[in-house]
Amino acid sequence: xxxxxxxxxxxxxxxxxxxxxxxxxxxxxxxxxxxxxxxxxxxxxxxxxxxxxxxxxxxxxxxxxxxxxxxxxxxxxxxxxxxxxxxxxxxxxxxxxxxxxxxxxxxxxxxxxxxxxxxxxxxxxxxxxxxxxxxxxxxxxxxxxxxxxxxxxxxx
Numbered sequence: 001x002x003x004x005x006x007x008x009x010x011x012x013x014x015x016x017x018x019x020x021x022x023x024x025x026x027x028x029x030x031x032x033x034x035x036x037x038x039x040x041x042x043x044x045x046x047x048x049x050x051x052x053x054x055x056x057x058x059x060x061x062x063x064x065x066x067x068x069x070x071x072x073x074x075x076x077x078x079x080x081x082x083x084x085x086x087x088x089x090x091x092x093x094x095x096x097x098x099x100x101x102x103x104x105x106x107x108x109x110x111x112x113x114x115x116x117x118x119x120x121x122x123x124x125x126x127x128x129x130x131x132x133x134x135x136x137x138x139x140x141x142x143x144x145x146x147x148x149x150x151x152x153x154x155x156x
Contacts, residue, residue, distance in 0.1 A: 007085035009037050010045045014079050017055065018071040018126040019133070025057075025064030045083055052082040071127035077118055079126075089113045 013031050020026045028046060032039045046065065049055045053068045067074065080086060089110040092098035096107060 004085060006045070006083050007080040007087075009035075009041065010049065010079050010083045010085070011076055013037065013042060013045060014049070014054065014067070014074065014126055015129050017065060017067050018074075018130050021067060021071060025062065025066055027064040030064070048083045049079070052078070054078060054082055067126070071130060072125055074126045075122045076124045076126075076129075077121040080121065087114065087117055089117075 012035050016031045016035055017026055028039055028042045031037065032042055046055060046057075050057060050068075054074055055065045056068045057063065057065050090098065090107055091104065091110070092107070096103040098104040098107060
């Protein structure tokens with residue numbers, strides 16, 4: 001099972017915001033261009049992220065979005081859960097009725113794997129991804145995180 005584009009795009013957009021932290025509000029149009037994510041899809045994601053207070057918006061000319069918390073306070077699991085997305089490896093969605101209403105033999109294995117992935121993503125923050133990118137461990141402009149090229153947004 002794979003994480004869907006909904007979760008991936010939410011993490012990508014939030015990382016874009018984190019990389020722009022301290023430079024003023026970022027518009028969804030900027031993120032759309034930079035990351036190759038449709039504007040209407042970003043609007044849906046940001047409605048969910050705003051509801052969980054992971055982002056805050058500023059209206060009007062010069063408006064856009066800021067992170068709702070510091071990058072150190074936002075885990076990747078927070079982002080994925082905010083957009084109602086989760087990777088569940090059990091066939092039954094955790095209800096323990098995978099085999100004719102009964103728990104299958106491997107239910108605990110798949111349930112444990114889901115928990116391990118959640119813990120793993122809970123231990124990684126946006127700040128960790130920013131630092132990895134700056135240290136050269138992750139390509140923050142391209143394939144390493146699935147991010148698009150920065151097309152000169154906010155050039156001085």
